[in-house]
Amino acid sequence: MINDSLKQLSAALAAKKISSRELTQSFLDRIAQLNPTFNAFITVDAEKSLAQADAADRRIAQGTAGPLTGIPIAQKDIFCAKTWRTTCGSKMLANFIAPYDAQVIEHFNAAGAVNLGKTNMDEFAMGSSNETSFFGAVKNPWDARAVPGGSSGGSAAAVAARLCAAATGTDTGGSIRQPAALTGITGIKPTYGVVSRYGMIAFASSLDQGGPMAKSAEDCALLLNTMAGFDVRDSTSLDRPVEDYTRDLAQPLAGLKIGLPKEYFAAGLAPDVAQAVQAAIAEYQKLGAQTVEISLPNTQLSIPVYYVLAPAEASSNLSRYDGVRYGYRAPEYHDLSDMYKKTRAQGFGAEVKRRILIGTYVLSAGYYDAYYLKAQKLRRLIAQDFTAAFKQCDVIMGPTSPTTAFNLGEKSDDPVSMYLSDIYTIAVNLAGLPGMSIPVGFGANGRPVGLQIVGNYFAEAKMLNVAHQYQLATDWHARMPTLP
Amino acid sequence: MEWETVIGLEIHAQLSTASKIFSGAATAYGAAPNTQACAVDIALPGVLPVMNKGAVERAVKFGLAIGARVNPESVFARKNYFYPDLPKGYQISQFELPIVEKGEIIIQVGDVEKVVGITRAHLEEDAGKSLHEDFHGKTGVDLNRASTPLLEIVSEPDMRGSDEAVAYAKTIHSLVQYLEICDGNMQEGSFRCDANVSVRPRGAEKFGTRCEIKNLNSFRFLERAIEYEVVRQIDILESGGSITQETRLYDSDKDETRAMRSKEEAFDYRYFPDPDLLPMKLSAEMIAEIKKTLPELPDAKRARYMQQFGLSRYDAGVLTATKAMAAYFEDVMKGMQSVGAANAKTAANWVMGDLAGVLKRDGLEITHSPVAADKLAGLVLRIADNTISNKIGKDVFEAMWAGEGDADAIIEKKGLKQITDSGAIEAIVDEVLAANPKSIEEFRAGKERALNALVGQVMKGSKGKANPQQVTDLLKKKLAE
Numbered sequence: 001m002i003n004d005s006l007k008q009l010s011a012a013l014a015a016k017k018i019s020s021r022e023l024t025q026s027f028l029d030r031i032a033q034l035n036p037t038f039n040a041f042i043t044v045d046a047e048k049s050l051a052q053a054d055a056a057d058r059r060i061a062q063g064t065a066g067p068l069t070g071i072p073i074a075q076k077d078i079f080c081a082k083t084w085r086t087t088c089g090s091k092m093l094a095n096f097i098a099p100y101d102a103q104v105i106e107h108f109n110a111a112g113a114v115n116l117g118k119t120n121m122d123e124f125a126m127g128s129s130n131e132t133s134f135f136g137a138v139k140n141p142w143d144a145r146a147v148p149g150g151s152s153g154g155s156a157a158a159v160a161a162r163l164c165a166a167a168t169g170t171d172t173g174g175s176i177r178q179p180a181a182l183t184g185i186t187g188i189k190p191t192y193g194v195v196s197r198y199g200m201i202a203f204a205s206s207l208d209q210g211g212p213m214a215k216s217a218e219d220c221a222l223l224l225n226t227m228a229g230f231d232v233r234d235s236t237s238l239d240r241p242v243e244d245y246t247r248d249l250a251q252p253l254a255g256l257k258i259g260l261p262k263e264y265f266a267a268g269l270a271p272d273v274a275q276a277v278q279a280a281i282a283e284y285q286k287l288g289a290q291t292v293e294i295s296l297p298n299t300q301l302s303i304p305v306y307y308v309l310a311p312a313e314a315s316s317n318l319s320r321y322d323g324v325r326y327g328y329r330a331p332e333y334h335d336l337s338d339m340y341k342k343t344r345a346q347g348f349g350a351e352v353k354r355r356i357l358i359g360t361y362v363l364s365a366g367y368y369d370a371y372y373l374k375a376q377k378l379r380r381l382i383a384q385d386f387t388a389a390f391k392q393c394d395v396i397m398g399p400t401s402p403t404t405a406f407n408l409g410e411k412s413d414d415p416v417s418m419y420l421s422d423i424y425t426i427a428v429n430l431a432g433l434p435g436m437s438i439p440v441g442f443g444a445n446g447r448p449v450g451l452q453i454v455g456n457y458f459a460e461a462k463m464l465n466v467a468h469q470y471q472l473a474t475d476w477h478a479r480m481p482t483l484p
Numbered sequence: 485m486e487w488e489t490v491i492g493l494e495i496h497a498q499l500s501t502a503s504k505i506f507s508g509a510a511t512a513y514g515a516a517p518n519t520q521a522c523a524v525d526i527a528l529p530g531v532l533p534v535m536n537k538g539a540v541e542r543a544v545k546f547g548l549a550i551g552a553r554v555n556p557e558s559v560f561a562r563k564n565y566f567y568p569d570l571p572k573g574y575q576i577s578q579f580e581l582p583i584v585e586k587g588e589i590i591i592q593v594g595d596v597e598k599v600v601g602i603t604r605a606h607l608e609e610d611a612g613k614s615l616h617e618d619f620h621g622k623t624g625v626d627l628n629r630a631s632t633p634l635l636e637i638v639s640e641p642d643m644r645g646s647d648e649a650v651a652y653a654k655t656i657h658s659l660v661q662y663l664e665i666c667d668g669n670m671q672e673g674s675f676r677c678d679a680n681v682s683v684r685p686r687g688a689e690k691f692g693t694r695c696e697i698k699n700l701n702s703f704r705f706l707e708r709a710i711e712y713e714v715v716r717q718i719d720i721l722e723s724g725g726s727i728t729q730e731t732r733l734y735d736s737d738k739d740e741t742r743a744m745r746s747k748e749e750a751f752d753y754r755y756f757p758d759p760d761l762l763p764m765k766l767s768a769e770m771i772a773e774i775k776k777t778l779p780e781l782p783d784a785k786r787a788r789y790m791q792q793f794g795l796s797r798y799d800a801g802v803l804t805a806t807k808a809m810a811a812y813f814e815d816v817m818k819g820m821q822s823v824g825a826a827n828a829k830t831a832a833n834w835v836m837g838d839l840a841g842v843l844k845r846d847g848l849e850i851t852h853s854p855v856a857a858d859k860l861a862g863l864v865l866r867i868a869d870n871t872i873s874n875k876i877g878k879d880v881f882e883a884m885w886a887g888e889g890d891a892d893a894i895i896e897k898k899g900l901k902q903i904t905d906s907g908a909i910e911a912i913v914d915e916v917l918a919a920n921p922k923s924i925e926e927f928r929a930g931k932e933r934a935l936n937a938l939v940g941q942v943m944k945g946s947k948g949k950a951n952p953q954q955v956t957d958l959l960k961k962k963l964a965e
Binding site: 102201336 | 574
């Protein structure tokens with residue numbers, strides 16, 4: 001059951017082979033057993049989850065169930081959910097309970113899905129290893145010595161260890177795709193504006209985008225059907241016709257043109273990752289796809305551009321955590337300025353502080369033009385690289401991450417090396433394009449390798465089709481770690 | 485040395501939308517603290533600003549009314565600083581690309597008209613309020629005002645004295661009310677000014693170093709603050725000192741300005757475009773639609789009053805100075821339609837004179853006048869048709885003010901109807917002539933003033949009800965016999 005697809009689970013629920021309560025309970029039991037090892041969840045509340053399961057069972061009995069009714073889904077702890085605390089992985093919000101649901105949560109609730117709990121993440125989604133969480137690092141289910149990637153590491157680990165049927169993530173510079181790759185699952189970051197950011201705690205507003213993380217592309221398509229949708233409460237949300245992201249899953253891939261950016265297969269890419277990715281591309285050729293070498297010449301600029309723009313926005317987005325109205329406040333202080341300083345010094349972790357400092361610096365008088373404005377210009381150039389590339393191909397493929405999962409602590413003291421692990425994913429956020437990662441094998445150390453698929457704007461259905469056809473032909477996505 | 489004052493004003497007009505600029509919370513004034521602050525206003529995590537279309541429309545109206553450029557694309561920026569009444573840690577404002585740029589407005593100081601340039605007007609949100617009293621040494625925060633829509637109107641440094649600054653502020657104050665984009669209530673902070681003041685030797689081209697005086701919430705304080713500041717700056721310069729660029733606060737109790745923070749201490753606001761709000765695009769069609777909703781503006785109204793009612797430029801200017809007064813006057817004229825525009829001057833005198841006088845005496849707004857416009861029209865009509873004299877009119881007006889009824893009822897009840905029956909007047913005239921042989925003698929000796937005394941006697945004899953012109957004519961006729 002734990003390895004079943006969403007479609008299979010839904011069918012089992014509809015056929016009354018299992019109730020949502022039983023299904024939810026079985027995942028809760030698994031969480032109780034395995035979460036102490038992997039630390040994938042920050043908050044689990046069996047009572048609340050089971051109450052939702054019971055409601056779903058009633059709906060199933062009434063015959064008004066949808067495809068996700070009764071399915072237990074883990075929510076990244078960045079999505080505000082009424083009555084659940086939402087910590088964003090930070091001491092600052094360790095006891096914060098929002099009086100509203102994120103639009104994503106509203107949609108899942110309306111679909112009758114069960115909130116199975118809130119998953120661990122890098123603090124305020126800042127990190128690529130899940131080691132910056134105030135609630136402790138998450139361990140990779142494939143190898144507990146390894147990181148699961150970040151920032152949606154808790155969701156990735158929860159899906160990989162089959163602690164939930166599926167999960168949600170958010171992706172600012174690769175935070176869905178990189179952990180998906182490092183834990184051998186499938187995840188998609190939609191086109192910027194497809195999933196509402198309302199109630200999703202902001203890191204870098206112009207880059208943040210929510211998306212599904214699941215065992216397969218087909219599951220992701222079903223989840224995206226529920227997550228996507230215009231929202232008047234988010235001015236960057238796109239008012240587009242509702243799409244069925246499963247509609248093209250069955251399309252054959254004959255004639256598909258795959259662009260392979262030469263910059264993504266250059267120095268810095270681990271040989272074992274390159275090998276698995278090449279094998280996946282060979283599989284695509286077998287499925288009838290053609291490949292064409294393309295160039296994304298500004299790839300090397302994406303990390304410096306990102307580490308100007310994202311911290312700039314973050315430094316401002318995180319100003320609201322000042323200890324005045326909610327969240328953590330330092331217990332002792334002697335005046336207002338001291339309260340701000342102590343609250344923020346104690347409430348934020350090192351990586352968050354580093355990015356607030358960088359962001360404050362690049363926005364300062366005298367530096368704004370040289371850093372922020374320059375980065376905005378380069379951001380447009382990076383986007384133009386993709387526009388040009390999509391004249392030659394339907395999708396772009398390459399490695400999601402240059403290496404398989406690294407060990408816990410391996411890069412903690414070297415932020416630049418940590419930042420470089422997002423080299424292939426960041427440009428996609430800067431361009432606002434959709435990107436996904438699917439498992440395509442294992443590296444020399446037995447840790448998963450992910451293939452990144454980048455589509456043109458609003459090409460999610462196409463990308464999911466491309467991923468699904470591969471998953472029909474291979475079984476990497478169905479493999480799961482051997483767990484106690 | 486002779487000094488010249490240079491003033492530019494920044495006016496914050498609170499836009500009269502029912503809900504806030506970026507949230508659905510109400511903007512009504514005076515609610516219990518923090519009862520009109522929603523998740524967006526409190527800046528809870530994950531919530532986002534959504535532009536209030538009503539605020540945009542109001543800003544466009546203002547831009548159109550001052551002949552400015554309404555930018556087809558404008559950008560919201562974040563102004564970052566920490567303060568407890570600023571929940572997000574930044575204020576959403578417009579910085580590089582405001583919605584309105586390059587307009588102008590005509591002000592009148594005495595008999596002189598002057599054009600004042602308006603550099604820009606931009607949309608922004610207000611902050612909350614920090615309350616320092618009643619919290620036992622702590623500070624309370626009320627976020628009801630947070631995210632209330634403001635239009636910040638920035639003038640060119642075109643004003644050369646406090647009188648011009650006040651005239652400009654009053655003109656803008658009147659305009660925003662004409663446009664119905666701001667209620668103009670200065671006590672409630674709906675309309676407040678910051679003044680940038682500097683002085684320079686007369687004839688100099690370069691501006692002197694300026695000081696910004698913050699939060700002047702009455703025209704009087706604006707005037708006083710500028711006057712104090714000008715004297716302060718001249719004193720410093722004349723004693724060989726130099727002006728430090730700084731922000732100053734006006735203390736109305738002490739009638740002085742004092743330093744708040746210097747340029748060196750000025751914040752680095754780290755402005756950058758707000759990624760939560762895309763650049764705001766206004767189509768030509770939308771702007772054209774809003775243009776259609778513009779009311780008649782003060783200048784056009786004044787010209788019409790001169791043309792339609794034959795009023796002088798001065799009278800028309802006074803009557804159109806505020807939308808409320810103009811509306812009242814027009815209602816009076818409506819009530820006098822039967823006699824046409826011929827008596828417009830009489831009506832104007834009543835509105836500008838007696839009515840304005842008692843309103844001021846009793847501290848009332850014209851919108852709350854105990855004598856409604858149609859009632860005043862009733863009175864003016866009785867003067868116009870000679871039922872009563874202008875002088876008796878004043879008594880009737882006082883009675884109306886005191887709530888004794890409308891003009892006709894009061895005239896009837898008090899028997900104030902003018903005596904036009906020549907027989908009745910002749911009888912009084914004969915009586916007065918018989919009793920005042922000395923005055924007759926003096927008149928015949930060439931003392932014109934003696935006639936006035938006799939007219940006065942007759943009027944007194946008629947208890948003011950005789951028509952003075954009729955009395956004068958009759959007396960002249962009798963004396964010539």
